[in-house]
Amino acid sequence: MKVQIDSKLCQGHGRCYDLAPDLFGEDDEGYATLTPLTADGNVPDGREGDTRLAAANCPESAVLVFEEAVNDRR
């Protein structure tokens, strides 16, 4: 699974980095960033559920999740 933050869409609701603080971070103003764990755009194995949770909670759909295989459901 891959993940990106669309910073044009992000409005700093802070849902992603509150729900999955090791996968998402915040800049000085409060807008979302990736973290060392996700900086290369890859979701660590076993963290697909947390990534989907963050995406589901983003009011701006700014957490972009790219599902790779349907059977990695968690």
Add this chain to the structure above:
Amino acid sequence: MSSQTVVVVGSSVGGVRTAQALRREGHVGRIVLVGEESTEPYDKPPLSKQYLAGEWALDRLALLTPEAIAAADLELRLGVAAVRLDVAASQVVLADGAVLDYDHVVIATGAVARPSPWQAGSGVHVIRTLADVDGLRADLAAGGPVVVVGGGVIGAEAAATIRTLGHEVTVVDPLATPLARLVGPEVGRPLEELHRRRGVDTRFGVGVEGIDGSAGNLTVRLTDGAVLTAATVLVGIGAVPNDAWLADSGLLIDNGVVCDRYCRAVDSDHVWAVGDVARWQDPRYPAEVRVEHWTNAVEQGAAVAHNIVHAEDLQPYSPLEYVWSDQYDWKLQIVGHASRGGRFEVVGDLSADPAKAAVLYADDDGLLTGVVAVNWPKPLVTGRRALNAGATDFEEFVAQIRALFAKVSAPAAP
């Protein structure tokens, strides 16, 4: 257990996110999502913002991609309303006569716009669904002045969007300032000033007596004797829960589906409610509450999904209130309680153009109760963490936010 079926009724953000959360929580049986509208599940907040402005097409409002539907293995039944819930038989009856058996049912039928109490021939609109906004946009396309009745979140937002489209706009509301149910005049006055600077005629503290005429040629009579002419009128005076279809279900319905602290209907262990239609017993409050905010629908969906899948570990639902609103270049965010008439401190300048500020609120015990932020998410998320942690000393929090402001107070880049 593995063959259990959950039927989710209502296919907007509450229902969709509940369905996805059920899968995340490990539900392995069927998940059927029933929605009255035939449009693919879409999100509501852009309806008064980018979609009304014509900036976003419908596809940008989608709540589910085909991949997400496949990943969560959802069965969608769109374009058909649920018309009856038979609690004794554990069945949902659909308008086309189909009957769905359930082990659990989640009611996520949301709310409808409170209808205009003032009848005119045509040209009087509300905003709740895609169809509502398409109808409004069709009338707006003919041009002419617009009167917006209601200065709450939806009215004020739509007024900003319609003004930005180039229409003459007048906002009328019997309350003293915009968003008065959420924030006091410390935020409402600068917000009203913003509307006036952008060319909106604001009439706060004045009510509507009647609306006559038809599209293109309406008159709006106000309680102070003024008469406004309008081509189009938008009435944004709140919402009422979509619970009429449950009238003969035997469930306790009282301004929403009445639920226990686990968001389970008080009359049945297999019926749950989320989002705008749910009135539940938040353990923090003396009586059940109903919340009409986006993040509440999502978080309540996650809570209900957890409670359905983990019946041995029921968790009470007690969220921190959060709502946002976009008006012109103001990105307004509100967390917790912005108590009116209580103590508050303003950090930054709400009257600056562009504004960048936070208003911090305290209770009588000197503890933080809420934060309103404009174009500055940092104090909002800092406040949310402090409120979640509990018992935050107000003076210390104010000092912390002032220090943050000193760090970033260079004017925001355009």
